[in-house]
Amino acid sequence: MGLIDFIKKQFVDVIEWVESTDGVLAWRYPFDDREIQNGATLVVRESQMALFVNEGKVADVFGPGTHKLTTQTLPLLTNLKNWDKLFDSPFKSDVYFFSTRQQLDLRWGTSQPITLRDKDFGAVRLRAFGNYAVRLVDPRKFHLEVSGTRSSYTVADLDGQLRGVLLQHLSDAVAQSGIPFLDLAANQVAFAKALSEAVAPYFEALGVALEGMTVQNVSLPEELQKVLDQKIGMGMVGQNMGQFVQYQAAQALPTIAAASGQGSGVAGDAAGLGAGLALGQVMAQSIQQGLQGAQAATGGTGVRPDEVMATIEKLADLKAKGILTDEEFSAKKAELLKKLV
Numbered sequence: 222m223g224l225i226d227f228i229k230k231q232f233v234d235v236i237e238w239v240e241s242t243d244g245v246l247a248w249r250y251p252f253d254d255r256e257i258q259n260g261a262t263l264v265v266r267e268s269q270m271a272l273f274v275n276e277g278k279v280a281d282v283f284g285p286g287t288h289k290l291t292t293q294t295l296p297l298l299t300n301l302k303n304w305d306k307l308f309d310s311p312f313k314s315d316v317y318f319f320s321t322r323q324q325l326d327l328r329w330g331t332s333q334p335i336t337l338r339d340k341d342f343g344a345v346r347l348r349a350f351g352n353y354a355v356r357l358v359d360p361r362k363f364h365l366e367v368s369g370t371r372s373s374y375t376v377a378d379l380d381g382q383l384r385g386v387l388l389q390h391l392s393d394a395v396a397q398s399g400i401p402f403l404d405l406a407a408n409q410v411a412f413a414k415a416l417s418e419a420v421a422p423y424f425e426a427l428g429v430a431l432e433g434m435t436v437q438n439v440s441l442p443e444e445l446q447k448v449l450d451q452k453i454g455m456g457m458v459g460q461n462m463g464q465f466v467q468y469q470a471a472q473a474l475p476t477i478a479a480a481s482g483q484g485s486g487v488a489g490d491a492a493g494l495g496a497g498l499a500l501g502q503v504m505a506q507s508i509q510q511g512l513q514g515a516q517a518a519t520g521g522t523g524v525r526p527d528e529v530m531a532t533i534e535k536l537a538d539l540k541a542k543g544i545l546t547d548e549e550f551s552a553k554k555a556e557l558l559k560k561l562v
Contacts, residue, residue, distance in 0.1 A: 232311050233257050236271075236290075237264035238318035244376040246357055247368040248318045256311035263288040268322040272360045274315040275301045277370075279361050317368075319360045323432050324376045326352050329387045334441075337392050341401045348440050349391065351413065354433040355383065355424065363428030383424065390419040402439075409436040529557050 233255050238248055265271045265285050273280040273295065280298040292299045292308050302312065330350030339345045357363055368374035394416035400408045417434040424431045533554050540550040 231255055232261075234261045235264065236261060236316055238266075238269065238271075240269075240320060244324065245373055246320055246324075246376060246379065247360075247363065247371070247374040248320075249370070249372045250316040250318065251372075252313070252316075256313050257290060257316075258311050259291065259309045261290045263290055263316075265318075268320060270319045270321055270360045272317045272319065272364055273298050274317065274364070279364060280314070282360055315370075317360070317364060319357050319363065321357050323354050323356050325354045325433075327354065327376065327380055327383070328352050329384045331388060331391070335388070335391060337395050337402075339402045341403060345402050345441065347402065347405075348438075349436060350438055351434065351436040353383075353387070353431060353435070355429045356432050357428060358430045359425075359428035361428070362426075366427050379427075379429075382427075383429075386420050386423045387416065390423075391416065394419045402441075405439045409439070412436050412439070529560060533557055 233252060236250055236257070238250065263271060263283060264287050265283050267285045269285060271283040273282075275298055278301055280301055281295050288294055292304055298314060299308070328350070329352065331348045334346035334348050336344055336346050367379065394412065395405070397419065398408070398412055398415035400412060405412055413434045413436045416436070417431055421431050536545060536550055536553055539545045540547065545553075
């Protein structure tokens with residue numbers, strides 16, 4: 222081995238990073254006990270930054286370009302090592318490269334429904350998912366707070382923490398947006414913006430910036446979706462109580478018929494269907510009588526308390542059977558009692 226070959230193995234005169242794979246945020250140059258030649262060349266490509274660290278203390282940061290390493294271009298490292306201006310000997314230092322490219326299509330989503338306040342329903346449990354993009358913007362902060370002395374640090378290493386922050390602030394974002402649940406699907410851009418604003422400071426504390434956020438879907442758990450579908454059906458029939466009861470009866474017929482006919486063949490099926498039809502007629506008849514009593518009360522004269530109380534009892538019976546909700550019963554009851562005043 223010649224002297225020149227020996228020197229090349231002891232000193233590094235070109236320091237660079239060619240990214241061979243996606244998703245690497247930080248990478249430490251492998252010196253393998255070699256020293257940096259004074260006047261060596263540091264190559265920092267576009268979408269990269271380089272950081273010199275001396276004995277655990279962060280020194281100089283370099284942006285894209287080709288840099289000659291001297292005491293003039295390494296002022297912080299020169300100060301840390303107490304070099305004089307004429308220093309020209311080889312030296313040791315850790316050099317970290319950072320990728321500043323956007324890291325795209327990172328996924329987030331709720332593994333379990335989360336409970337949120339809603340001005341229409343009081344509270345809802347919803348699921349949501351989408352994607353986001355981040356960019357490393359502060360190598361000093363990222364090195365000190367996140368990557369440290371590791372030989373490499375990837376997006377996969379950071380993704381879990383970022384998703385946790387997103388989910389933690391999901392309820393805050395919904396509250397700040399002021400968008401009711403029923404309107405979230407039509408206002409996903411506004412929802413995504415509110416979520417971005419809620420989490421941006423926490424991302425910045427790690428040295429990364431949130432570059433983009435999308436909300437691709439917002440949904441309810443299956444059991445709550447059924448309740449929502451029922452309320453939508455109520456809205457479609459309007460506020461007419463008689464129509465609502467008929468709607469509920471029609472919804473219940475398949476279940477009643479199936480339950481009644483399970484053990485008795487064709488006869489049981491017919492009986493079940495007949496029972497369902499009879500139930501629908503009884504419910505419609507009962508509520509119609511209640512409405513007639515209420516309408517008689519609206520005239521302001523000839524109000525019969527026994528008719529009003531009978532109507533309330535029939536409504537209570539419908540509530541006990543699950544046909545009316547507590548809120549619907551209370552509202553109708555209050556309306557009828559006012560007629561007695």
